[in-house]
Amino acid sequence: MNYVFRLAVPSDAEACSQIIQDWGDETPWMVPLDNLAPMKEFWSFIFEEEIGWVAHRNGQILGFCARTEDNITGLYVAKKARGKGLGKALLDLAKEDQQWITVWAYEKNEDARRFYRREGLIEIGREMEVFEDGSSLMDIEHRWTRAE
Numbered sequence: 368m369n370y371v372f373r374l375a376v377p378s379d380a381e382a383c384s385q386i387i388q389d390w391g392d393e394t395p396w397m398v399p400l401d402n403l404a405p406m407k408e409f410w411s412f413i414f415e416e417e418i419g420w421v422a423h424r425n426g427q428i429l430g431f432c433a434r435t436e437d438n439i440t441g442l443y444v445a446k447k448a449r450g451k452g453l454g455k456a457l458l459d460l461a462k463e464d465q466q467w468i469t470v471w472a473y474e475k476n477e478d479a480r481r482f483y484r485r486e487g488l489i490e491i492g493r494e495m496e497v498f499e500d501g502s503s504l505m506d507i508e509h510r511w512t513r514a515e
Contacts, residue, residue, distance in 0.1 A: 370453060372460065375419030375431055380410035382428040383421065386443045393446065396475045398498045413440055420460050422453055432457035439470035458486055467512040474505035483509045 375383070384406040391400040400406065410433075413419065417440060419433030430444035430453045439461050444454050462468055470488065472479040473496075488509035497503045 370422040370424050370429065370448075370456065372420050372422050372456070375414040375421045375433060377411040377414045379414060379419075379421050379428060379431065380407045383410050383431045383443070386428070386431070386445050387441075389446060390443060394476075396473075396504070398500065398502055398504075410441075420457060422448075422457060424448075429453060430457055432461050434461045434468065437465060437468055439468060442470065454482060455486065462511060462513070465513070467510060469508055469510045471506050471508050474507055480507065480509075483511075487511050 381403075384403050387406060388400050388403055391397045413433050417433050417435050419431060419440075421428045422430040428445075429448040430442075432442040433440040439458075442454065442457055442461070444457070469491070470483060472483060474480070474493075488511040490507055491510045492508040494506050494508070495503050496506045
């Protein structure tokens with residue numbers, strides 16, 4: 368599949384938040400995401416303050432990735448674009464000018480963790496994330512280091 372990649376801008380936050388909402392809706396163990404407004408506000412801020420990329424085809428955003436200097440804030444791909452190399456392409460953009468980079472993924476998110484392992488990231492830490500409703504999920508930190 369051919370995608371067009373460009374830097375993310377705050378106005379991309381709505382489409383990117385919808386990708387996350389859709390993922391949450393199809394993920395039985397994920398805490399429900401009832402309100403998109405805070406998420407849109409968050410991603411709008413992230414795209415203003417950090418570096419991010421969106422991938423689109425025919426004007427529709429199908430995936431995105433954002434990072435600080437050394438940590439991926441988020442990498443999400445729309446369901447219809449998964450398994451086609453888009454996640455790898457976005458991760459490669461995030462790694463492009465870095466010596467190392469980290470990313471967190473929930474322990475139950477086996478697809479993401481398998482993807483990160485396949486792309487050379489290793490587990491380096493664990494932390495329990497507790498949500499407002501009192502539920503919790505184990506979050507696992509992964510790290511990629513450029514080969515010398």
